[in-house]
Amino acid sequence: MASSISDHLAARFEQHRLVVWHDPESSYATDVDAHAPNGVAVLRVQNDEFGVKHRVLRDEPSTKFLIYRSGPVAEGAGNWLLDLELAYGVFTADRGALLRADLSLNAPGSDELIAGHETFFGDAKQVSKLTALLRADDDLAKVQAKMCAVVLGQKEHSFSELTRTLLVQHAAGDSAGYKALVTQGLADFHWSGAAKIYGYDSQTPSVAGLVLWMFKQARAGFAATTSNAARNIEIDFRSFRNDRQSLVALKKLARQAEIDLDYVEQAADASLAELVATDIFDAGEKEIIRRLIDGIASQTIPLHEIADTIRTRRRDSVWFDDYATLYAALGAAAELIPAIRSARIDVASFDDGFSRYRDDFFRIDQLYRHYTLASQTAEFTQPLEALNEQVENAYVTDFLSKLGISWQQQVDQAESWKTLAITSQSSFYNHYIAPQVRGGRKKAVVVISDALRYEVADELTSKIRRENKYDAKIEAMLGVLPSYTQLGMAALLPHKTLAHSENGDPVLADGQPSNGTANRSKILSSVGGTAIQATEFLKMKPSERRDLYAAHQVLYVYHDTIDATGDKAVSEHRTFKAAADAIDDLVDIVKKLANANATNIFVTADHGFLYQESKLASQFNLTVKPQGDKIVVANRRYVLGRGLKEDDAFRRFLPEQLGLSSDLEVQIPNSICRIVKPGAGFQFVHGGASLQEIVVPVISINKGRSDTVEPVNVDIHPESDKITTGQIVVKLFQQSPVTDQRTARKLRAGLYFGDQLISNEPELLFDAESAEGRDRFQSVRLLLSKDADAANNQSVEFRLSEPIGETGEWKKYKSAPYTLKRSFTTDFDF
Structure with a gap:
């Protein structure tokens, strides 16, 4: 304290020549000289007030004096040094006064505040932190609020920020902050603030009590709208939930409060509109989801109302992210089921079936994929169990099977696998690439993604269009038969003839084998091109990709995510996850190609696929086996052979009907039927003539210089x-x-x-x-x-x-x- 007294006296003498020190208890009578700064004369008042005044004012008018008065001092006119005290102020060395001076506290009641919080002000670190927060015009309320902030270890001292900290700690099971307020004698101050600011007035206030009271107010909609306190708590409640730092805590507190307030029962009795109007409790969100599931299953809630509800929850509810995938499933199911029920499945002609799938039916496959993937990965799968069965039945029975049967009639009537109205997959290079590179002024890049079904490509197109400065459009080609990788890949290369080799594979393009990257590069070299696997392309440095593009007129990039997953029995159930991954992969590849200076980019596929989540019904598993002089290949969805025998379970094609130059005939199981093969999967198949397998996408992509998004x-x-x-x-x-x-x-x-x-x-x-x-x-x-x-x-x-x-x-x-x-x-x- 000695150094503190000396420091205070030195500060006084920097401003004044005279300092009058009152020491009522004579506590410093023996060592007053030790406290006096250098160059300061000490005068002890010993009933010689007049002499003291004469000396300091007349005899030595420029000398600095410390005038020390011990014992009681007369008041008013009886105090002969009153004029000096009024002019220069009075110095006292009691602890409270020194602290008040240190803190520059001028508000009335400061001495009582310091005396009432000895523990707080006895901690030098706390006092130092408080000093940094205080301002000269702070009243006692602000001083105490800042004391609370120091105790809680923060700079923000508003009531809302103090409360936020206590709530976050309470949610974590940490009561240290509140206990510290109690220890420092500040808890009563905090609760008086809660009463005045929020209207929380309790005989036994506690953080737990405040939490429950707060959620009661929220449940009631902060109904007292004319009350400033109601507005204060509503503003802060929403602020707590809008802030990422406190949202997690508030959600945890809400889950406990909904139990304490029996909100689950109340939610069950509320209308959907009432539930959607608030987002206070997790139980309310779950009840909304349950109502939507019931409404979708029973078709009692219109599609637009379901879509509006989901959009409103995404926009307004703090719980939405906890159930985002579940909501995605509901949105897909709400659109999928009525789309299936209202679809006119009858196909009038080959061209009609193809164009209607390209323009309309593909959307049902897309919604089914969205629903299935979301239901597989939802935060909670139990609520969707009943809906899963309904979606699966609607998709497989009312769409997949019926469309397969209707389309099969057109397949059966087709004398050859071509139509003037639709570009064939075998014409891809001549139709899309050759016009781009003719004359050597332009280049072209083709990205071929194995099993990129048309509906997946449609989603990819939208995603690319959402990238700024990119434009993309999708078209469809008639895929080759059989719709499998070796033939589909060969069809996309420059060629005049395609033919199966003696044992089916490899497929020959103008007599050259087309399997593998090396063989494809050899074929492409005739047009100044080359081929590369996507995995190798992505490993390249940007400069290496630019060099690769610059060195070739045509570049084919081969990508394999969907087929690599779906074509294995152990992983076929992850086909739709692979499709989502493929979309992300392809966007990345396209952007890296554009960064390598590519401007004309095409994304296409070798074939599509059939997929269903449920086990295949027995009527779609062919018990009859393909027959012929020689069966070369028998896959689940196609047969290659010689002298194949006609059978009602298959559609048989001669090679010339399919535009092939070899002697191998082809048989395709009808509709969506599969040839039974032990150990093979049943969910993911391709090779047949279903629209899902043979409507092959072509996405044309350009990157410009102007903003498009x-x-x-x-x-x-x-x-x-x-x-x-x-x-x-x-x-x-x-x-x-x-x-x-x-x-x-x-x-x-x-x-x-x-x-x-x-x-x-x-x-x-x-x-x-x-x-x-x-x-x-x-x-x-x-x-x-x-x-x-x-x-x-x-x-x-x-x-x-x-x-x-x-x-x-x-x-x-x-x-x-x-x-x-x-x-x-x-x-x-x-």
Whole structure:
């Protein structure tokens, strides 16, 4: 303390020539000289006040004096040194006074505050941290709030931030912070704040009690809208849940609160609209999912209502990410089942069947894939068990089987495997590539993804179009028969004739074997081209990829993810996951090709595939075996041989009917039937003539210099330019539907007074795909905070902000002016 007294005295003498020291208890009478700074004369007052005054004012007017007075001092006119004390102030060396001086506390009651918190102020580290937070104009409430912040180990001292910390700790089972507040005598202060700011008034307050009370208010919708306290707790509750640091804790607390409040039973009794209107509890989210499953299964909830509900949950619910895959399954099922039930499966002609699959039916396969993959990987699979069976029955029985039977009629009537209306796979090079590279001025790259079914390629097309500066369009070719890898790959190479070799494989292109990368490179060399496996291409350095592209007129890149997974019995159940991976792979390959200066890129496939999750029904497993003079190859979906015998279970083709130059005949099982082969899988097959197998995609991709992708625009539609209450609702309009190249836009909405946020600031997602304008309106409700008081009767700004990339920062997007005119202000805060 001696050094502290000396320091304080030195500071006084830097400002004044005279310092009057009161020492009522004579505690420092013997060592006052030791505390005096160098160059300062010590005068002890011993009933000689007049002489002291004469000396310091007249005799030595420039000397610095420490005037020491021990014992009691007379008050008022009886104090002959009163004029000096008033002019220069009085120094006292009691601990509280020194601390008050150290902290520059000027608020009334500071001495009592220090005396009442000896433990806190006895800790030098805590005092040091508090000193860094204090400002000269802090009142006692702010001082105590900052003391709480120091105890909790943070800089933020607002009541909401103190509460956030206690809630996060409580959720983690950590009571250290609250116990520290109790130890430091600050708990009562915190609970008085909770009563005044939130309206939480309890005889025995606790963090657990606050949590339960808070969720009760949330469950009731913070109904007391005229109460400032209700608005305060609602603003902070939403802030806690919007912040990533506290969201996890609030969700954990919510799961316990829903048990304590018996919310599961209440959710079961609520209407779907009531459930969708809130996102307080996890049990509510689960109940929404259960209602949607029931509505999809019974077809009692319209598709648009299911889609709107899922979109609303994605936009508004803190629980959505916990069930995002489950919701994806529901969205797919909601669209899939009515699409199957309303589909006109009858096929009028070969060209009609092909074009209807290309333009319409493929979407059912795509939705089935989306549903199946989501149901396989959902956060919880039990809720989907009944729906799984319904989806599977609808897909296999009402679509796959019926379309297979209807299409088989056209296959049976086809005299040859070609049509003038559809480009054949064998014509791929001449139709798509040769015109690009003719004359040597342009180059072309072809990416061939094994078993890239048309519906998967359609999704890939959309994903590429969502990449800025890329454009992509998809077309379809009539795939070769049999629809298997060796023949499909050969058909995509430059050639005049295709033929099976003596034992079926390899397939010969103009007499040259076409199997393997080396043989394909040899064939491509005739047109200045080469071939490479995707795995090798991806391993290359960027400069090596540029050199590879520059050195060749034509580049074929071979990718194999779907077939490599599906064509094995042990992994065929992962086919749809492989399809999703393939899409990501191919986007990556396309972007790396573009970065290697490629501008004309084509993505295609050797064949498609059939897939069903359920075990194949017995009627689709052929008991009859293919017969002939010689069976060369017997696969699950095709047979190669010589002198093959006709059978009603198969469609037999002569090689010339298929555009092949060899002597091998081909038999294809009818519809979706499979030839039984021990040990072979049943879910994933190809080689046959189903539309899923023979509608082969061609995606044409170009990368330009201009931007092609931008978020949808959003307009502000104010209904008034005045705010007269503690809240405001603003309508917002999404100008256009979300498409591949008009992406969803994320915004934050808030009220600002200058750069000061004076309301909550929720995040909004504008992702409506509807062409109807009325479906693209969205409303946001903002609650004014205590900071809005300073803006009363002044102009404020409704501001939409957008994120700056992945920086975590935001910038202004659009704004609208308002005038704040309220007749009351908010309640107390720290």
